[in-house]
Amino acid sequence: MSSVQIRDVRKSFGNFEVLHGVSIPIEDGQFVVLVGPSGCGKSTLLRMLAGLENITSGTISIGDRVVNNVQPKERDIAMVFQNYALYPHMTVGENMGFSMKLRGESTDEINKRVKRAAEILALSPLLERYPRQLSGGQRQRVAMGRAIVRDPQVFLFDEPLSNLDAKLRVAMRTEIKELHQRLKTTTVYVTHDQIEAMTMADKIVVMHDGIVEQMGTPLELYDKPDNQFVAGFIGSPSMNFLKGHVRVNGVATFEGPNGVKLPLKNAPAASDGRPVVYGVRPEHFTIADDGADAEIVVVEPTGSETQVFAKLGGEQVVAVFRERHQFNPGDKVKLKPDPSVVHLFDEATGKRV
Amino acid sequence: MAVMAEPVAAHVKRSSLWTRAFESRNFLGAMFMVPAIAILILFLAYPLALGFWLGMTDAKIGGAGRYIGFQNFVSLSKDSVFWLSVFNTIFYTVAASAVKFAIGLYLALLLNERLPFKSIVRAIVLLPFVVPTVLSAIAFWWIYDSQFSIISWVLLKAGLITHYIDFLGDPWNARWSVVAANIWRGVPFVAITLLAGLQTISPSLYEAANLDGATNLQRFRHITLPMLSPIIAVVMTFSVLMTFTDFQLIYTITRGGPINATHLMATLSFQRAITGGNLGEGAAISNAMIPFLVAAILLSFFGLQRSRWQQGGRD
Numbered sequence: 001m002s003s004v005q006i007r008d009v010r011k012s013f014g015n016f017e018v019l020h021g022v023s024i025p026i027e028d029g030q031f032v033v034l035v036g037p038s039g040c041g042k043s044t045l046l047r048m049l050a051g052l053e054n055i056t057s058g059t060i061s062i063g064d065r066v067v068n069n070v071q072p073k074e075r076d077i078a079m080v081f082q083n084y085a086l087y088p089h090m091t092v093g094e095n096m097g098f099s100m101k102l103r104g105e106s107t108d109e110i111n112k113r114v115k116r117a118a119e120i121l122a123l124s125p126l127l128e129r130y131p132r133q134l135s136g137g138q139r140q141r142v143a144m145g146r147a148i149v150r151d152p153q154v155f156l157f158d159e160p161l162s163n164l165d166a167k168l169r170v171a172m173r174t175e176i177k178e179l180h181q182r183l184k185t186t187t188v189y190v191t192h193d194q195i196e197a198m199t200m201a202d203k204i205v206v207m208h209d210g211i212v213e214q215m216g217t218p219l220e221l222y223d224k225p226d227n228q229f230v231a232g233f234i235g236s237p238s239m240n241f242l243k244g245h246v247r248v249n250g251v252a253t254f255e256g257p258n259g260v261k262l263p264l265k266n267a268p269a270a271s272d273g274r275p276v277v278y279g280v281r282p283e284h285f286t287i288a289d290d291g292a293d294a295e296i297v298v299v300e301p302t303g304s305e306t307q308v309f310a311k312l313g314g315e316q317v318v319a320v321f322r323e324r325h326q327f328n329p330g331d332k333v334k335l336k337p338d339p340s341v342v343h344l345f346d347e348a349t350g351k352r353v
Numbered sequence: 354m355a356v357m358a359e360p361v362a363a364h365v366k367r368s369s370l371w372t373r374a375f376e377s378r379n380f381l382g383a384m385f386m387v388p389a390i391a392i393l394i395l396f397l398a399y400p401l402a403l404g405f406w407l408g409m410t411d412a413k414i415g416g417a418g419r420y421i422g423f424q425n426f427v428s429l430s431k432d433s434v435f436w437l438s439v440f441n442t443i444f445y446t447v448a449a450s451a452v453k454f455a456i457g458l459y460l461a462l463l464l465n466e467r468l469p470f471k472s473i474v475r476a477i478v479l480l481p482f483v484v485p486t487v488l489s490a491i492a493f494w495w496i497y498d499s500q501f502s503i504i505s506w507v508l509l510k511a512g513l514i515t516h517y518i519d520f521l522g523d524p525w526n527a528r529w530s531v532v533a534a535n536i537w538r539g540v541p542f543v544a545i546t547l548l549a550g551l552q553t554i555s556p557s558l559y560e561a562a563n564l565d566g567a568t569n570l571q572r573f574r575h576i577t578l579p580m581l582s583p584i585i586a587v588v589m590t591f592s593v594l595m596t597f598t599d600f601q602l603i604y605t606i607t608r609g610g611p612i613n614a615t616h617l618m619a620t621l622s623f624q625r626a627i628t629g630g631n632l633g634e635g636a637a638i639s640n641a642m643i644p645f646l647v648a649a650i651l652l653s654f655f656g657l658q659r660s661r662w663q664q665g666g667r668d
Contacts, residue, residue: 052560073566085557089579098575099565146565 002063002076002153002186003028004049009058011044018044020210021058026203029184031177035197036207036233042190043158045207049188050079050156062153078147079156082163084139086131086146093118093127096145117148120179137168144179155180157189161196173199194234198222206230223341228350231279231343237307239279240317243347248272254344260292260313263339276353279343282307285319291336299327310335407636414630425637434613435638438621442645444528445617446596449535453592454585456536457543462577464544465551475545482541490605493534497521497606521607524614531615534602539595543588550584551577590653594646618642 004026011019019041026032034042047053049060051072059066067075086095094101096117097110118124121141131139140160147155157176161169177200180187191197197204198218205215206229213233214226225231231239244256249272252264262278294310294317301307301324308319308327312335319335327333344353374380408425412418429435464475481489496503497520505517520530554577562572600619603609609616609624616624618638626635 050560050564052563072560072563077564079561079564081557081561083555083557085555085561087558087561087576098562102566102571102575146561150565 004154004186004188005059005061006045006049007059007061009045009048009060010056011041011048011053012056017056018210019056022207022210022212023058024205024212024215026186026188029186031180031187031189031200031202032205033189033191033197033201033203034205034207035191035194036213038192039209040207041210042192042207046079046156046158046188046190049154050077051075076150076153077156078150078152078154079158080140080143080147080160082159084131084143084160084163086139086142088131090130091127092123092129092131092134092142092145095131095142096149098146099150113149113151114145117145120148120182121145136164137172140164140172141175144176148179148183153186155185155187157187159191160189161191162193169196176200195236198234204234206233208233224352225279225343226352228277228279228345231345235281237282237318237320239281239343241345242278242280242313242315242317244276244278246272246274246276246344254278254342257313257315262292262337262342264342264344265339274353275347277345277347277350279345280317280337281341282318282320283322284338284341285317285321285335286338287321287325287333288336289334291334294333294335296327296329296331296333298329404636404639407632408640410633412632412636414627414632418633421633425634426641429634429637429641434616435621435641437613438609438616438618438638439641441528441615442597442617442619442642445532445535445599445615446593448529448532449539449596450589450592452532452536453539453543453596454589456540457588458547458585460540460544461547461551462573464548475548478544479541481538482545486538486601487605489538490534490602493530493537493602494521494606497530522611524611527607527611527615531603531606534606535596535599538602539592543592546588547581547584550581550588554580586653586656590649593649593653597646597649598642 004024006022006024006026009019009022010017022041022045024032034045036042044053048055051067051070055068059068061067062075062077087098090098093111093114096114100110100113114127115124118127121144123138123141123145126134126138126142131142134142140163143160160176161172164172173196176189180200189196189200201218203215204218204221206213206221208229214221214230216224218234221230221234225234228241232241242254242256242260242262244254244260246264247253247255247261252266254262254264254276256262256278262280292312294312296308296310297316298309299306300309304322306321306324306327308321308325310317310319310333317335345351346353407418409420409422410418411421411424460478464471464478468474495501499517499519499522502517502520504520505514508514509517519526521527558576558580559572562576567575598619599617600623603615603617603620604623607615609620613621618641622635622638622642624635625638626632629635
């Protein structure tokens with residue numbers, strides 16, 4: 001186990017820079033998730049950490065050793081690939097023991113370690129099978145088993161669940177998290193799925209266009225997004241954004257599209273008339289007499305909650321209610337955001353106000 | 354009404370014969386297979402059967418010949434030239450195939466790396482395959498010429514030899530010379546096919562092996578070779594079959610000489626059957642190749658049988 005320091009790392013392919021100075025401190029034993037839309041550079045960063053891509057500038061250290069020029073095999077890391085990269089001509093057991101075999105360890109020791117890893121992952125009955133004979137979830141577990149056998153300083157996961165069906169993905173999510181709680185190995189996990197990030201991470205790093213937009217615990221990111229990108233990326237359904245202006249005369253309010261008025265807790269450090277983006281999470285709407293007029297467009301009940309799409313000041317917003325309101329498309333309702341948890345972002349920069 | 358109904362009924366009856374025939378799956382299936390079967394019988398089965406039959410006769414060009422059983426084979430078994438051609442063919446096949454495989458694999462591995470001007474290099478590698486065989490054979494004939502050989506000239510000018518090498522005049526020189534020509538011609542097929550095989554190996558396997566601590570040599574030994582083995586088996590089977598039955602190169606460069614030293618079974622068969630007019634004996638020599646070819650095919654068939662790891666799940 002080791003800490004990992006990524007300091008001002010840049011990566012260029014030719015003249016095209018894909019990472020513009022990324023710094024991420026990772027503590028010993030932490031489960032860090034790099035999340036962002038495709039093309040944000042998260043996988044490239046992970047591959048640089050693994051040593052599969054060169055570092056253009058900046059440093060990456062594992063423990064207290066700078067690994068910029070260290071060969072991948074000497075970095076003491078294990079990686080789980082998106083397509084698992086299992087050796088098709090080796091059995092499950094051989095796959096898991098391959099790294100030890102290359103190091104020239106004794107067959108007894110290899111068998112012992114493989115057996116132990118197989119027990120952890122419930123793979124014991126499958127050790128003689130070939131990867132082709134396994135289901136997606138089993139292959140995923142073998143890929144993890146191969147990593148566990150190594151007992152590395154750092155685990156790297158590159159979108160390991162994206163080839164699995166939805167149900168299995170949820171199960172494996174739990175399994176990986178449980179595994180981490182058991183082994184406590186420093187883990188860097190790349191995904192584009194913010195739910196995976198939220199559920200698994202000790203620390204989430206949101207990346208976008210080659211920069212770190214924000215890092216923090218899942219709930220920090222959810223409750224206090226630094227900017228409009230993070231606010232929109234984290235959370236499902238995503239946050240509603242309405243463009244408008246701050247109005248300060250007596251009480252602070254937000255004047256949105258088509259003159260719709262929405263409450264603010266207190267006047268932010270912003271002058272009257274400042275153009276802002278008003279952000280409100282779907283679950284922070286309530287039905288109240290002093291709410292803003294809205295017209296219901298679509299109602300989507302999921303059982304535990306109901307998602308309601310409505311027109312508010314001409315813009316479509318989504319609200320989530322746990323109570324079972326009787327709504328029909330076309331109904332007029334009064335929607336009121338909870339002013340204590342609304343977010344304001346600068347319209348030009350997208351930064352939190 | 355009854356008058357109207359009659360022609361209609363007759364029409365239905367007439368068309369129903371055709372309709373019924375073409376609605377029957379078996380009849381229709383048989384009809385679809387007729388063209389394929391006709392082509393196979395006419396161009397594959399008939400010549401093969403004719404070859405078998407001729408091998409059992411004493412047919413000469415211009416005469417039908419009569420059935421003489423295995424007499425051709427009996428006389429061949431006492432014919433030292435025939436046995437020399439068997440030896441030559443096996444030597445030619447084994448030597449050429451082994452070197453073709455080694456060079457082909459080397460080139461394929463090289464072309465699979467990031468190389469400058471890769472597509473140009475790949476085109477150059479394919480070149481020997483594009484040139485008509487007889488044309489390249491004539492070029493080799495000149496290269497091996499006893500008076501105008503460029504190889505001898507270069508070596509002489511470099512001071513490495515004192516007199517021109519007699520490439521095609523000495524039995525072993527001639528054997529190695531035609532083997533070299535065959536290698537030159539056969540390497541592109543092996544190289545390009547193996548390259549295609551190499552490109553199907555997922556790069557992430559190499560990355561995983563790299564992280565697992567494999568050196569370049571270990572990656573080749575534990576990833577490339579096992580993943581490539583099915584393709585290698587196919588390529589080498591074809592290579593062996595094509596080399597064993599080679600005719601054009603030898604016939605153009607040496608015509609089987611000197612003193613039958615480079616006669617392959619195919620060239621000897623042609624010489625006895627067409628040049629010498631003994632169709633029956635020539636056919637018998639050709640037929641004698643069949644056991645060798647069947648053995649090569651069987652070997653690769655069992656070698657080719659998909660390994661366990663290539664098969665799908667059984668549960």
